[in-house]
Each structure stands twice: as structure tokens, then as C-alpha cells.
Amino acid sequence: MADESTGSHPAESESCDLCIVGAGLAGMNALAVASAYLGRGRRVILVDRRPRVGGMWVDAYPYVRLHQPHPWFTAGDIRWTQGHDRRHLATRSEVLDHFAHCLDVVRRRVTVDTLFGWEFDGVTESDGTATVRVSDAAGRTCTITTPRFINAVGFAITPNDPLPVQSAEVRSVSPNFCDLDEIASDRAPVWVIGGGKTGMDTAHALITADPHREVSMVAGSGTYFLSRDETFPQGRRRWWSGTPASVSGAQMLSHFDGTNENEANRWFRDTYGIWPTDCADTYVLGIMSAEESRAIAAGLREVVMDRFVDVTDEIDGPVMTFAGGETRAITPGSWIINCTGYVLRDAGPYQPYLSRGGAVLSIQPRSATMHLTSFMAYFMTHMFYRDRLADAPLYEMDAIDLRAKSKVILPFGILCLSQHNLSVMFDRLPNSVFLGCGSNVDSWYPLTRQVRGSLTFLLRHRRDRDSARRTLDTLRERFDVRCGPLASSPGP
Ligand SMILES: Cc1cc2nc3c(=O)[nH]c(=O)nc-3n(C[C@H](O)[C@H](O)[C@H](O)COP(=O)(O)OP(=O)(O)OC[C@H]3O[C@@H](n4cnc5c(N)ncnc54)[C@H](O)[C@@H]3O)c2cc1C
Numbered sequence: 001m002a003d004e005s006t007g008s009h010p011a012e013s014e015s016c017d018l019c020i021v022g023a024g025l026a027g028m029n030a031l032a033v034a035s036a037y038l039g040r041g042r043r044v045i046l047v048d049r050r051p052r053v054g055g056m057w058v059d060a061y062p063y064v065r066l067h068q069p070h071p072w073f074t075a076g077d078i079r080w081t082q083g084h085d086r087r088h089l090a091t092r093s094e095v096l097d098h099f100a101h102c103l104d105v106v107r108r109r110v111t112v113d114t115l116f117g118w119e120f121d122g123v124t125e126s127d128g129t130a131t132v133r134v135s136d137a138a139g140r141t142c143t144i145t146t147p148r149f150i151n152a153v154g155f156a157i158t159p160n161d162p163l164p165v166q167s168a169e170v171r172s173v174s175p176n177f178c179d180l181d182e183i184a185s186d187r188a189p190v191w192v193i194g195g196g197k198t199g200m201d202t203a204h205a206l207i208t209a210d211p212h213r214e215v216s217m218v219a220g221s222g223t224y225f226l227s228r229d230e231t232f233p234q235g236r237r238r239w240w241s242g243t244p245a246s247v248s249g250a251q252m253l254s255h256f257d258g259t260n261e262n263e264a265n266r267w268f269r270d271t272y273g274i275w276p277t278d279c280a281d282t283y284v285l286g287i288m289s290a291e292e293s294r295a296i297a298a299g300l301r302e303v304v305m306d307r308f309v310d311v312t313d314e315i316d317g318p319v320m321t322f323a324g325g326e327t328r329a330i331t332p333g334s335w336i337i338n339c340t341g342y343v344l345r346d347a348g349p350y351q352p353y354l355s356r357g358g359a360v361l362s363i364q365p366r367s368a369t370m371h372l373t374s375f376m377a378y379f380m381t382h383m384f385y386r387d388r389l390a391d392a393p394l395y396e397m398d399a400i401d402l403r404a405k406s407k408v409i410l411p412f413g414i415l416c417l418s419q420h421n422l423s424v425m426f427d428r429l430p431n432s433v434f435l436g437c438g439s440n441v442d443s444w445y446p447l448t449r450q451v452r453g454s455l456t457f458l459l460r461h462r463r464d465r466d467s468a469r470r471t472l473d474t475l476r477e478r479f480d481v482r483c484g485p486l487a488s489s490p491g492p
Pocket residue numbers: 021022023024025026027047048049050054055056057060064065066067068073118119120121152153154155156157158197198342343373374
């Protein structure tokens with residue numbers, strides 16, 4: 001097998017007990033969970049077009065950091081071993097080291113052969129067996145037969161290209177490929193295009209490197225973030241203050257009936273949000289501290305609340321134009337950094353989360369079952385291996401389509417979906433599955449507060465599920481998106 005440890009190559013046909021495509025957070029959660037069901041002596045083939053485990057973190061911009069405390073970014077229940085304080089926000093290389101550690105841990109449970117640098121080309125299914133086709137850049141092909149296949153490409157994030165600009169007088173770059181040290185050591189002004197997590201990370205990195213640096217931002221309608229100080233209070237404050245993410249999420253949904261997103265969005269933003277720009281309408285589940293927000297707000301020279309269109313060279317120099325019709329003369333040599341976002345912008349065709357034959361599980365946003373691919377992969381793989389998926393009345397949602405129709409509605413839609421499906425799964429999975437979910441950030445809090453949260457969930461989840469289902473049905477009607485039980489969907 002082609003593997004970072006053996007360097008050998010697969011035969012034209014291979015067989016295994018499980019094949020997973022995608023070695024990002026979704027694929028690694030699927031792998032960690034499945035390995036517990038498979039046990040020693042079983043063989044898994046893990047395929048990814050990237051050269052190693054880690055998904056988007058392999059080529060994320062180098063100054064990215066986790067926005068939640070690092071222990072809660074993991075596969076299954078695998079613990080970090082790098083010795084950081086629990087509050088630490090891990091860097092890209094630390095995240096990649098943890099991914100490698102997760103693979104090592106799983107390899108103590110099952111045999112994992114990796115096909116890195118291989119592309120998934122398709123799958124067919126017959127008589128309970130999936131046949132997976134993969135190929136590499138050299139034109140070699142391999143056919144893998146397996147009783148279970150998990151297509152865990154998840155968010156399938158790809159790096160940003162530089163924004164196309166007509167001007168020859170500015171430098172348009174991608175955060176993934178530019179050298180931030182070079183930009184930081186240069187004196188030319190920087191325009192950060194985009195006010196989401198990447199835009200804020202980029203502005204923060206430049207401003208903290210040099211507080212006098214001229215950094216401006218084009219922030220669209222503005223993004224707000226969940227307050228890290230409120231969600232992860234420090235020290236003894238964990239005992240009495242702060243609001244666990246599940247509580248703020250449940251409150252957000254209790255303000256939303258499927259029709260009043262503007263009002264509910266304002267309530268949530270004003271109660272739990274933080275934002276360094278003048279206004280902020282969009283929530284993309286990012287997290288930010290008050291300190292970061294203050295540093296960015298104080299350091300930004302100018303914030304344009306509009307959408308970037310182009311930079312053109314006029315007689316007096318380059319001019320930036322915006323969707324609202326405004327223009328700005330900008331300094332020749334300025335850097336234009338494309339931070340317009342990565343998540344839920346590309347996706348392949350629809351695949352149901354479970355194939356008709358039952359051998360293929362699909363973890364991706366066209367048939368989303370939860371708000372994040374990590375949770376989807378974790379819970380859905382448990383359901384898959386316990387054969388509980390076929391008759392579970394889960395809802396699936398085309399999150400890509402919903403985002404295209406309304407960015408404001410998206411977090412409400414996917415959190416509502418999670419609330420509904422978590423309740424359905426709670427009735428079908430043992431408690432140990434819920435306790436073993438390493439991504440559950442509520443365990444930041446002391447045990448007594450966690451128990452209180454669990455009791456509230458136990459008392460309310462069926463009622464909340466009914467309400468969530470009604471809200472999801474309303475969203476389906478209003479936005480004409482795929483959102484409903486699997487049975488109503490066309491087959492593969
Ligand atoms: C800039 C940025 C910062 C983020 N920060 C955080 C954070 O701090 N905390 C957090 O929880 N989340 C964060 N996220 C969200 C992030 O998307 C998830 O955390 C997670 O890493 C996504 O994992 P994934 O497996 O769904 O997708 P990916 O990481 O995109 O992994 C999918 C994998 O599938 C492979 N693949 C896709 N198609 C094929 C194919 N046809 N053949 C072979 N292989 C294929 C890809 O190569 C890739 O390795 C961030 C996202 C972005 C863009």
C-alpha cells in the first residue's frame with residue numbers, strides 16, 4: 001500500500017473491512033469511532049488526495065490557530081499529548097501533530113493503510129459490498145472492495161486563490177500561499193478582504209506584529225463571533241459564570257421559529273456575540289475573545305462595510321470598487337489578501353447520508369445531519385456501525401444550498417438540524433457514546449455543571465425535537481431546500 005510509513009503501492013484491486021475517503025477532521029472522527037467497532041486484525045484503507053492526514057489544516061494559512069481550546073478539537077475521544085494548558089489555542093503545526101497522533105492511536109486498534117495523494121473517483125454498491133475507485137496523479141488506479149465505505153470528505157475545504165484584480169499596481173495574494181513575514185516587513189498598506197475568521201486572523205497577525213502598520217478591512221455586512229470569554233470562562237469562574245455553548249445554542253433556537261431570523265439573530269448577537277467592526281450581521285460559528293476584538297478594532301485603519309469588487313488603475317493611481325458603488329483610492333503597491341472564506345462554498349452533487357444498499361455512509365454538507373462535520377462523523381459512524389441509520393427519522397439538509405439562499409439563516413438551520421437529530425440519536429445510542437464525544441465543548445465546565453446540562457437535555461429534548469422539526473419544515477418551504485427525512489430524497 002502507498003503509505004507515509006511503508007512507501008509501497010496498492011495492487012490494482014484491494015479489499016478491506018472499511019474504506020474511508022477524507023483524512024481531515026471528519027474522516028479521522030469516522031476512523032476513530034469505527035476502529036472501536038472493528039477491533040484488532042481488521043483492515044481499514046484511508047484515502048486522501050492530500051499528502052498526509054489533517055485535511056484543510058495541511059495547507060491552511062500558517063498563522064491560523066484553533067478558535068476553541070485545543071482539547072476539544074480531536075478525533076473521537078483521543079486526548080492531546082502535547083502538554084499545553086487546556087486554554088491553549090493550538091497552532092497549525094500543533095494541530096497537524098495531533099492529527100498524526102490520532103492516526104497512531106487508531107493504528108494500535110486496527111490496521112490502517114493510507115492512500116495519500118490518491119483521488120476518490122466513485123463508488124458502486126451491490127449485494128452489500130461497496131466497490132470504491134481511486135486513482136493517483138501518475139494515472140494508476142485501484143479498486144477497493146469493502147463491506148462498508150464512509151465518504152468523509154466533510155467540508156472538503158480548498159485553499160483560496162488570490163482575488164482577480166485588473167490593477168497591475170497592487171499585489172493580490174492568497175493567505176494560503178503568501179508569505180506573511182514578507183508582507184509584515186514591507187511598509188505598503190494591506191487590505192484584508194473579508195471579515196470572517198480568516199480576515200480577523202490575518203488582521204490580528206499583522207496588527208500585533210506591528211501596531212503602526214496600515215491595515216484596512218473590507219468586511220461585507222460584518223461577521224460576529226461567539227464570545228470566547230463567555231463560552232470558556234477562565235479559572236474558578238468556570239464554576240459559576242459563563243454560558244456553555246449548548247446553552248447559548250439552545251437559547252438561540254428558542255428565539256427562532258423559522259420565520260424571524262433577523263430578530264433572533266440580533267438577540268443572539270447582542271447576548272453572546274462579539275465583533276470588532278461597526279456592524280455585524282452574519283454568524284459563522286467562529287469564536288473570538290474580547291482582547292482579540294479590541295486589538296483588531298484598535299489596529300484597523302479603515303473598515304469598509306461593503307463587498308469588494310475589483311481594483312483598477314486610474315490616472316491618479318489604483319482605485320478599489322465596492323458592490324454598493326463606492327470607490328476608494330488606494331496606495332500603489334498595496335497588498336490585497338483574499339480572506340473571503342472557505343466553508344460551504346464548493347460541493348459535489350447530492351449524496352444521501354446513507355445509500356439505499358446501506359453500505360455507504362456519506363459525511364458532507366449536501367446531506368448534512370449536524371452543524372459540524374466532526375460531530376456528524378462521530379455520531380453517524382456510531383449509528384452506522386450499530387445499524388441504526390436505516391430506520392432513524394433523522395433529517396438531512398443541503399447546507400450549501402441554504403447558505404447560498406441566506407447566510408443569516410444558515411446557523412439557525414444547521415443548529416436546529418443538530419438539535420433535532422441529536423435527540424433522535426439519543427433515543428438510539430447508549431450514553432457512553434455521548435460521554436465519549438471529545439468535541440463536546442461543554443466539558444470545559446466542572447462536572448456538576450455538565451450534569452445540570454445533561455439533566456436539562458433529558459427533560460427537554462423530545463419537546464425541543466418536535467419544535468425543531470416544525471422549524472425545519474418551515475425552512476424547507478420558505479427556502480425550497482432539501483431538508484427532511486431521508487425517505488423523501490431521491491436515491492443515489
Ligand atoms: C480557516 C479555517 C479555520 C478553521 N478553524 C477552525 C477551528 O479553529 N476549530 C474548528 O473546530 N473548526 C475550524 N474550522 C472548520 C474546519 O473546517 C473543521 O475544523 C475541519 O477541519 C474540517 O474538516 P473536514 O474533514 O470536514 O474537511 P477537510 O479538512 O476539508 O478535510 C476533507 C479531506 O477530504 C479530502 N478529499 C476531498 N475530496 C476528495 C477526493 N475526491 N478524493 C480524495 N480526497 C478528498 C481532502 O483532501 C481533505 O483532506 C476552520 C475552517 C477554516 C476554513
